[in-house]
Amino acid sequence: MPPFNIHEVDETIHGRVRLGIMTFLAATGTADFTTLKTHLQVSDGNLSTHLRKLEEAGYVLQNKSFAGRRPLTQLSLTKQGRSAYIAYLDTMSRLVATSGDMA
Amino acid sequence: MPPFNIHEVDETIHGRVRLGIMTFLAATGTADFTTLKTHLQVSDGNLSTHLRKLEEAGYVLQNKSFAGRRPLTQLSLTKQGRSAYIAYLDTMSRLVATSGDMA
Numbered sequence: 001m002p003p004f005n006i007h008e009v010d011e012t013i014h015g016r017v018r019l020g021i022m023t024f025l026a027a028t029g030t031a032d033f034t035t036l037k038t039h040l041q042v043s044d045g046n047l048s049t050h051l052r053k054l055e056e057a058g059y060v061l062q063n064k065s066f067a068g069r070r071p072l073t074q075l076s077l078t079k080q081g082r083s084a085y086i087a088y089l090d091t092m093s094r095l096v097a098t099s100g101d102m103a
Numbered sequence: 104m105p106p107f108n109i110h111e112v113d114e115t116i117h118g119r120v121r122l123g124i125m126t127f128l129a130a131t132g133t134a135d136f137t138t139l140k141t142h143l144q145v146s147d148g149n150l151s152t153h154l155r156k157l158e159e160a161g162y163v164l165q166n167k168s169f170a171g172r173r174p175l176t177q178l179s180l181t182k183q184g185r186s187a188y189i190a191y192l193d194t195m196s197r198l199v200a201t202s203g204d205m206a
Contacts, residue, residue: 004126006119006120006122007144009119016112016114016117019109023201024107026202027202041110092198092199093199095192096192096195096196098130099188
């Protein structure tokens with residue numbers, strides 16, 4: 001197995017908070033801002049910054065609607081985001097496989 | 104399996120260049136600065152910054168010696184670094200396991 005190459009790791013997903021967002025949305029399908037914030041235990045500003053980066057990369061979609069009079073923002077992975085996430089998991093599982101016995 | 108918790112990810116190791124350093128040293132035992140720099144394809148400054156962070160965390164050790172008149176710096180994982188790296192791999196393999204079928 002070729003040595004682990006850090007340049008294969010998608011930095012857009014690798015950042016810890018962004019990784020938490022991608023993992024949570026991959027598991028739940030959709031989530032609103034507050035649910036994500038509570039799960040990840042991060043501040044509003046921090047979560048907004050990382051969501052914007054994932055949106056700019058085309059990995060996450062924000063759907064804005066109203067629940068009664070209350071604005072509701074639902075977040076979900078795009079098709080591109082889901083395949084980038086699968087590629088990321090593949091890269092990290094190769095890391096775990098190549099390093100597992102060496103460490 | 105409990106949902107993936109980003110706060111279990113050791114940020115000191117998770118950064119892409121630092122992860123490359125830890126993975127390379129776990130595989131090779133020791134390496135000198137130039138070998139690491141070539142393998143990781145990063146600048147001198149970038150590598151020095153990340154090596155210092157790993158040293159400050161007690162994860163990497165620098166051994167300075169001379170090869171003839173040439174100064175030689177050999178880098179290696181400390182015992183603490185090796186166990187932190189194993190714990191990191193464990194966290195990431197749980198991520199891959201919990202997300203594998205959902206993605």
